[in-house]
Amino acid sequence: MLPELAEPPRLRDRMGRTRDRLSGYLRGIRSRGAIGEEDWESIEAALLGADVGVATTTALLQDLRQRVRDGGLRDGDALMSALRQDLCDSLTSAGGAELQFVPGATNVWLFVGVNGVGKTTTIGKVARRQVEEGRSVLLAAGDTFRAAAAEQLGMWAARAEVDVVRGAEGGDPSAVVFDAVQRAAARGNDLVLADTAGRLHTKVNLVEELKKIRRVADRPPGTVTEVLLVLDATTGQNGLIQAQQFLQAVGVTGVVLTKLDGTAKGGIVVAIQRELGLPVKLVGIGEGADDLVPFDAEQFVDALFEDAPIAG
């Protein structure tokens, strides 16, 4: 029997540990009648400091400046609201946070990303949540490379009380995923969560290996319904390149943003959504089995501005 699942923690609760330290300056802008150059600089600093990136920040601010010039935004409050709205729009334009699942099929959700971002942990959490939702889950230990990776996944499988299909260490990861799909179909599991070894997007052969895993997973009876790019919130501008490369290689369907319980803001996902149209679907907010929540754009944006650096 699974232990009672705690009420899912709200993103704001976990991210908002520093909430009351919302940059006084930014809050001050809201009550400003006229918008000065310092205000623009503060907003810019907030966005850059949250890893939104130079290009995206410049684009957002240019548009807002134009609207201020055109008289559409008359004061600080209107400006901050418009900025918040723009960010939320960017973050939701790519679609919602729901995870695709085809009833009656052997769904495969593939977790990909660079080293150490939280793929295995996220699978543990997702497994738990999906079991709660009544799905019959099987894990595939597709990381045959990193030392003790399968053991790690095995421990998560035990926590979620699901089975895990393992292969030989150093063996072919797509064979493991193939095995898992076969077994899932035979046993009537409707969801396979496939772990993969962390890999830098620059390593072409490893990316090829990933493509193969995806192809194999998609072979009947399996059907790949989600390819989730796991991204660490501390990641800077390289995150956009990661997303681009993984998208191109294996058709990423969404992003899981992990470690948002820390001080990092994860603003690169704004660029990822704007440039690549990839929605963030899940957010990791801790190391526990329950520390995973659906992405909520408004909460995310509010957190972006918390504790923002001051322009100087």
Added chain:
Amino acid sequence: MFESLSERLEGIFGRLRGRGRLSDADLDEALAEIRSALLEADVNLAVVRSFIDGIRAALVGEELSRSLSPGQQVIKAVNQQLIRVLGGEPLRIVHASVPPTVVLLAGLQGSGKTTTSAKLARWFRQQGRQPLLVGADLQRPAAVEQLRVLGRQAEVPVFSEATDPVAVAGAARGEAQRLGRDVVIVDTAGRLTIDAALMDEVRRVSEVVRPDYTFLVIDAMTGQDAVATAEAFHTTLDLDGVILTKLDGDARGGAALSVKGVVGRPIAFASTGERLADFDQFHPDRMANRILGMGDMLSLIEQAEREFDRDVATQGASRLLEGRFTLQDFLAQLQQVKKLGSIGGLLSLLPGVPKELKQANAVVDDRDVARVEAIIRSMTPAERDDPTIVDGARRLRIARGSGTSTQDVNQLLRQFRDAQQLMRSPGMLAGMLGGGGGARGARAARALAGMTGELEGVGGAGGFDLGELGSGMGSLGGVPAARSSAKGGKGKKKKGGRVTPKGGH
């Protein structure tokens, strides 16, 4: 996606060139570009500000210089400032007068502490020390198991107990003395800086183990948060230095600048791949070059010289030239590369290597090489000498023995045959030796390299000549020439690709 810092700066300098001295407007424009480039390289905003101020100060003072063009003036100032911020001399480890010397590693989750512990252990072993690895990460599932596997690869004992991190750390010195180990490396669980309880725990770990060196392990892909993280760990643990990981990716690594800028402690080591050998002391001047996109060729040469067995390489090369190159020779070359560390890591350090080539180079990776190695190892000497005798039954046996598929075996044999054929054909050698010319040579190199991936003429059996590489370095002062591996068809010395550190080979 983003131009490298050096490309950006070159763009500015191109525009500035030939316009006499730096005007205020020029300076502002250049500084604005430098600012965005640094931000795109993930240098922290606050650090960028003081960095830019420093450059401005330097340039204003130098405005009267007549010897340099404006472009040269700016690049010199940027480079000097980068080196100044990144720190002077590399950190020198001074061992405790009464052993063991204790090293404590801390950092965020997923930054690479466990792998780094093992790499550091291997590094100390190479310095003639006898390290002990201590697993004090009792938090992440299977972290200690991971450390044990890595410890076996590094041939270093691992100590841990299923008690609590402080207790494990407390027992570490005694354990080292008991085992006669003179260096202790403590791996701790990843933790967030705002997690007060865990920060307190790592402080207590530090108190009981009394480290001689405390290093923050930080991912080179880290963005703006690097500063907050470094500050918090520094406050709690009084860091002695920083270890930068995952530098084999394409992140510019601006976090290095950020962290150094705020903590003021040296970046001690840099990690450039998944293999234990992909690790070395950090050289600030070279990192400046990397951030500027000029590569880190000195590190490359040092690493190569330390690990490379010239005789084996030369022998393989001469056999290649004689057309007698067998799978056995190929295996010997693979072993070479295995010692060398990842080619991807190495090549990423090279200046002026064109983007396409870096991509091609990235093709060769540890795991593929491992597969190739496993296949050749599962072949009999006769089969290695003459792969044509491999029939269906043998193929199956080899596949089974190597944990691969018969397709994998087929692919390797086919590629090897193609490569051999190409090598025998006239003109091939001219192509390979002719300095990056002949399409044939390139094709042969590619065919050979294809055995470990689809690498094009780099680091694969097509080979690159380390000696030549070294001698060419002198001319590389920022010249974006596509030398080195682009001409890697040279068949004199050769090696295979990359090899995984997986145990059991």
